[in-house]
Amino acid sequence: AQSVTQLGSHVSVSEGALVLLRCNYSSSVPPYLFWYVQYPNQGLQLLLKYTSAATLVKGINGFEAEFKKSETSFHLTKPSAHMSDAAEYFCAVPASNTGNQFYFGTGTSLTVIP
Amino acid sequence: DSGVTQTPKHLITATGQRVTLRCSPRSGDLSVYWYQQSLDQGLQFLIQYYNGEERAKGNILERFSAQQFPDLHSELNLSSLELGDSALYFCASSRGLAGRYEQYFGPGTRLTVT
Numbered sequence: 001a002q003s004v005t006q007l008g009s010h011v012s013v014s015e016g017a018l019v020l021l022r023c024n025y026s027s028s029v030p031p032y033l034f035w036y037v038q039y040p041n042q043g044l045q046l047l048l049k050y051t052s053a054a055t056l057v058k059g060i061n062g063f064e065a066e067f068k069k070s071e072t073s074f075h076l077t078k079p080s081a082h083m084s085d086a087a088e089y090f091c092a093v094p095a096s097n098t099g100n101q102f103y104f105g106t107g108t109s110l111t112v113i114p
Numbered sequence: 115d116s117g118v119t120q121t122p123k124h125l126i127t128a129t130g131q132r133v134t135l136r137c138s139p140r141s142g143d144l145s146v147y148w149y150q151q152s153l154d155q156g157l158q159f160l161i162q163y164y165n166g167e168e169r170a171k172g173n174i175l176e177r178f179s180a181q182q183f184p185d186l187h188s189e190l191n192l193s194s195l196e197l198g199d200s201a202l203y204f205c206a207s208s209r210g211l212a213g214r215y216e217q218y219f220g221p222g223t224r225l226t227v228t
Binding site: 030031032034036042043044045046049051090093094095100101102103104106107 | 116118145147156157159162164169170172204206211212213214216217218219220221222
């Protein structure tokens with residue numbers, strides 16, 4: 001079955017610095033991958049979605065992610081962090097057999113230091 | 115606003131009690147998912163319904179049950195509540211069954227068992 005691993009449960013960056021949040025998928029190539037963001041006291045919101053049409057995916061709020069098959073990775077980046085980016089970020093992949101169930105990573109909490 | 119509504123927003127109850135959480139999916143979405151989010155367990159998939167039928171089951175306890183009604187709203191029933199059931203419960207909906215459909219999350223119900 002598919003799974004994702006998020007390295008780093010907590011990441012801190014200075015305002016204006018590069019944001020890099022890591023996500024690795026299990027060995028078989030997934031047809032779809034997702035990044036979600038959860039702001040405090042809110043539900044999860046879709047940031048972006050990989051569909052194999054393009055390896056570089058642009059999402060909302062200036063975020064993007066690059067699918068790298070050779071590294072089994074789908075890392076999330078943003079060139080310049082804003083205070084409003086402070087949130088929990090989750091990588092997710094559909095289950096490989098049925099696609100009905102999503103597996104979410106354990107999440108990465110992003111802190112932006114002014 | 116994701117278009118997914120959940121009621122109630124907060125629920126405080128005692129151990130041994132039974133509660134019902136309600137979810138209304140986005141207009142046109144046929145699939146509903148339930149998740150439990152706690153600090154120690156992260157985001158756990160509980161169960162999924164599609165057009166009234168159960169389609170996938172995750173880490174759902176026997177004390178918990180769910181259903182999806184003809185108007186596509188869903189209810190999650192939690193009985194014989196224990197302190198450890200205190201968590202955020204999210205509902206999500208998607209257009210279809212396949213993994214290509216992203217999930218849209220509601221704002222959640224925060225359950226506190228005392």
